[in-house]
Amino acid sequence: MDITSVFKLLQDDIHSVVFATINEFGRPETRVTDIMLCDENSIYFITARGKNFYEQLIDNKYVSLTGFKGNSTISSIAVSVRGNVKDIGAELLNEVFEKNPYMNTIYPTIESRAALTVFQIYKGTGEYFNLSKRPIERYTFSFGDAELTWNGYFINDKCIHCFQCLSVCPQSCININEKSAYIRQENCLHCGNCFDICPASAIERR
Amino acid sequence: MDITSVFKLLQDDIHSVVFATINEFGRPETRVTDIMLCDENSIYFITARGKNFYEQLIDNKYVSLTGFKGNSTISSIAVSVRGNVKDIGAELLNEVFEKNPYMNTIYPTIESRAALTVFQIYKGTGEYFNLSKRPIERYTFSFGDAELTWNGYFINDKCIHCFQCLSVCPQSCININEKSAYIRQENCLHCGNCFDICPASAIERR
Numbered sequence: 001m002d003i004t005s006v007f008k009l010l011q012d013d014i015h016s017v018v019f020a021t022i023n024e025f026g027r028p029e030t031r032v033t034d035i036m037l038c039d040e041n042s043i044y045f046i047t048a049r050g051k052n053f054y055e056q057l058i059d060n061k062y063v064s065l066t067g068f069k070g071n072s073t074i075s076s077i078a079v080s081v082r083g084n085v086k087d088i089g090a091e092l093l094n095e096v097f098e099k100n101p102y103m104n105t106i107y108p109t110i111e112s113r114a115a116l117t118v119f120q121i122y123k124g125t126g127e128y129f130n131l132s133k134r135p136i137e138r139y140t141f142s143f144g145d146a147e148l149t150w151n152g153y154f155i156n157d158k159c160i161h162c163f164q165c166l167s168v169c170p171q172s173c174i175n176i177n178e179k180s181a182y183i184r185q186e187n188c189l190h191c192g193n194c195f196d197i198c199p200a201s202a203i204e205r206r
Numbered sequence: 207m208d209i210t211s212v213f214k215l216l217q218d219d220i221h222s223v224v225f226a227t228i229n230e231f232g233r234p235e236t237r238v239t240d241i242m243l244c245d246e247n248s249i250y251f252i253t254a255r256g257k258n259f260y261e262q263l264i265d266n267k268y269v270s271l272t273g274f275k276g277n278s279t280i281s282s283i284a285v286s287v288r289g290n291v292k293d294i295g296a297e298l299l300n301e302v303f304e305k306n307p308y309m310n311t312i313y314p315t316i317e318s319r320a321a322l323t324v325f326q327i328y329k330g331t332g333e334y335f336n337l338s339k340r341p342i343e344r345y346t347f348s349f350g351d352a353e354l355t356w357n358g359y360f361i362n363d364k365c366i367h368c369f370q371c372l373s374v375c376p377q378s379c380i381n382i383n384e385k386s387a388y389i390r391q392e393n394c395l396h397c398g399n400c401f402d403i404c405p406a407s408a409i410e411r412r
Contacts, residue, residue: 016281018272020226020234028226028234029288030272032281032335050398050411052357066224066236075222078238105340106395112376115397129238134311151258170318189312191321192256205256 001128003143007038009128010067010079017067017079019045021056029056035067036096041144042122043081044088046096048115057085057119076132083124083146092118125149135171135187151206152188153195155181158202165194165203207334209349213244215334216273216285223273223285225251227262235262241273242302247350248328249287250294252302254321263291263325282338289330289352298324331355341377341393357412358394359401361387364408371400371409 010017019033031053037044047053057063063085068078093116097103107113123144130137142148155165155174159181166174173187174194181202183194195203216223225239237259243250253259263269269291274284299322303309313319329350336343348354361371361380365387372380379393380400387408389400401409 016274016276018224018226018236018274020224020236020270022228022232022234026228026232027268027288028228028266028270030224030226030236030270030286032272032274032284034281048395048397048399050359050401051396060234062233064226064234064236066238068222068224068238070222075238075240080236082233082235106337106342107376107397109376111374112397112399114374115399115402131312136312153256168317168320170313170315189254190257191254191313191318193254193318193321195256196321 001139001141003141004040006079006126006128006141007040007043009077010043010081011035011038014067014069014077014079017065019053020064021053021060021062023052023056024059029053033065034100036100036118037092042120044092044096044118044120046093046116046118049117050115054117058087061085063121076130078129078131079126080129081121081124081126083121083126083144085119085121088118088120090117135173135184136189137186138188139186150185152185152190153183153192154204154206155183155194156202156204158200160200160202162199164197164199168193168197207345207347209347210246212285212332212334212347213246213249215283216249216287217241217244220273220275220283220285223271225259226270227259227266227268229258229262230265235259239271240306242306242324243298248326250298250302250324250326252299252322252324255323256321260323264293267291269327282336284335284337285332286335287327287330287332289327289332289350291325291327294324294326296323341379341390342395343392344394345392356391358391358396359389359398360410360412361389361400362408362410364406366406366408368405370403370405374399374403 023029064082066080068075125142173184229235270288272286274281331348379390
């Protein structure tokens with residue numbers, strides 16, 4: 001999945017997401033915030049300088065967000081993004097209000113927008129999940145020159161091909177025969193069952 | 207709004223929420239997780255011991271979550287909860303799968319559930335938001351003997367009743383006349399416009 005499609009999904013189809021920052025006590029804090037604009041390498045959102053969220057953004061310079069689309073109450077497609085953030089001021093504020101006219105009902109007058117500012121996530125990594133597929137699907141991505149890291153479980157050459165891992169895998173996402181063995185990363189839940197049951201310590205967690 | 211109604215809203219109407227924890231690098235991490243069960247003083251969710259989420263829960267012993275209902279892509283009612291969390295093992299796992307039968311498609315066999323465990327948020331505070339009301343509505347709550355704290359902006363007796371705050375308030379939630387002045391906390395966005403414009407330093411941020 002290319003970054004333009006993921007950002008379009010975030011802005012147009014998901015739109016309202018949950019942002020997490022770390023507060024003055026070193027604890028996570030979450031709230032709903034909307035994805036106002038995206039371009040090829042950045043995500044833009046707004047907040048007011050009077051909010052704790054603003055102070056935490058300035059302090060942390062980093063944010064994690066997750067949004068999803070669902071059937072009624074069950075999430076089906078989820079996107080998570082983590083990355084570096086900076087306050088870019090009010091320059092894009094008119095564009096934000098033009099593209100998101102419902103904001104006019106929350107901040108109805110020009111005067112009432114005095115405290116608003118735009119933040120840009122300019123560098124980060126993320127993950128796309130589709131929980132409605134069987135097996136589930138997941139893909140990682142990066143933007144703004146961030147390095148992509150691979151987390152998950154991997155089978156090394158200590159594998160004795162006993163097939164016990166396959167018997168406990170909820171997504172049947174282990175391709176194993178007498179000669180080779182690997183986990184289909186794009187289908188793995190990261191539950192760790194294979195790691196726990198392997199008698200040969202052939203599963204690596206990265 | 208009583209805690210039973212809020213928890214029922216979280217479990218039955220919102221259900222899929224975003225949880226934030228802090229990772230090994232001291233940064234926030236978010237993912238979608240479902241509210242599986244609630245009782246009068248606790249929220250229950252599950253995860254697998256192989257996930258980074260599990261390790262962070264064990265390390266942090268604390269979580270922040272936010273969920274919402276919306277019209278298409280815009281959030282209207284949001285609930286946030288922050289609190290202390292503990293691993294209570296697999297005792298409630300059957301009840302979780304009975305009340306949430308869709309989980310059987312993700313973890314289809316008993317063997318595949320080996321790594322699952324139930325977490326309980328047993329003490330915390332939270333906030334209910336209704337962004338579809340004009341003005342918006344917000345209420346705080348606590349459960350499990352957690353102390354309720356009041357954040358926001360408050361007018362003290364330095365107020366000179368100049369009415370400038372009212373002119374910049376996006377929600378018109380300042381009740382002010384020649385004799386008295388207060389901010390209706392249940393309608394305030396915490397934008398900070400009143401704090402910024404007050405010429406008498408009569409607005410306190412708590």
